Amino acid sequence: MLLNKYFSIFWLILNIITGGISNLILGKLLNVYEKDAWYTKWYYWVLGVIFAFMPALIMLAVLIIQVTIKICQKLEVPGEELYSLPYPWILGIVFPFVGWAFFLILLVYLNLWYFIKLLQGKGEKYI
Numbered sequence: 641m642l643l644n645k646y647f648s649i650f651w652l653i654l655n656i657i658t659g660g661i662s663n664l665i666l667g668k669l670l671n672v673y674e675k676d677a678w679y680t681k682w683y684y685w686v687l688g689v690i691f692a693f694m695p696a697l698i699m700l701a702v703l704i705i706q707v708t709i710k711i712c713q714k715l716e717v718p719g720e721e722l723y724s725l726p727y728p729w730i731l732g733i734v735f736p737f738v739g740w741a742f743f744l745i746l747l748v749y750l751n752l753w754y755f756i757k758l759l760q761g762k763g764e765k766y767i
Contacts, residue, residue: 643669643763652755660704660751663711670766672710679703705729705747712750714766715757723750 642650654662667673678684679699688696709724722728723746732743757763 641767643758643767645759645761645764648755648758648763651758655751655755660708663704663708667707667711670711670714670763672707672714679706708747708750708754712754712757715754715762717750717753717757719749 641647651662651666674680684699685696688699713720713724717723728746729743732739732746
């Protein structure tokens with residue numbers, strides 16, 4: 641029901657309010673999580689929290705980006721050959737200013753496009 645095209649504005653507002661954490665819920669609704677992935681191992685998260693929360697926050701940011709990419713792949717967002725590779729993301733983080741701008745543009749692109757795809761009704765087949 642939450643994947644209807646009428647709820648796309650709800651997902652847009654929720655994403656803006658939560659800063660992307662709502663993508664984790666949308667990822668669950670679209671069934672994008674893998675059973676044996678790194679984020680399912682509880683000891684990674686415990687170690688991240690033990691080491692002063694910074695690694696846990698970085699892991700959460702990486703998880704949000706990874707889930708957003710998988711959501712975009714499920715909803716058939718154009719440009720999959722670029723944003724599904726790890727290299728543009730790594731280069732975006734490593735190079736100051738130009739890379740960071742590219743990183744932000746890529747994030748905004750993905751978030752806007754999957755809202756457009758939800759608005760077009762692409763999520764309704766996963767209800």
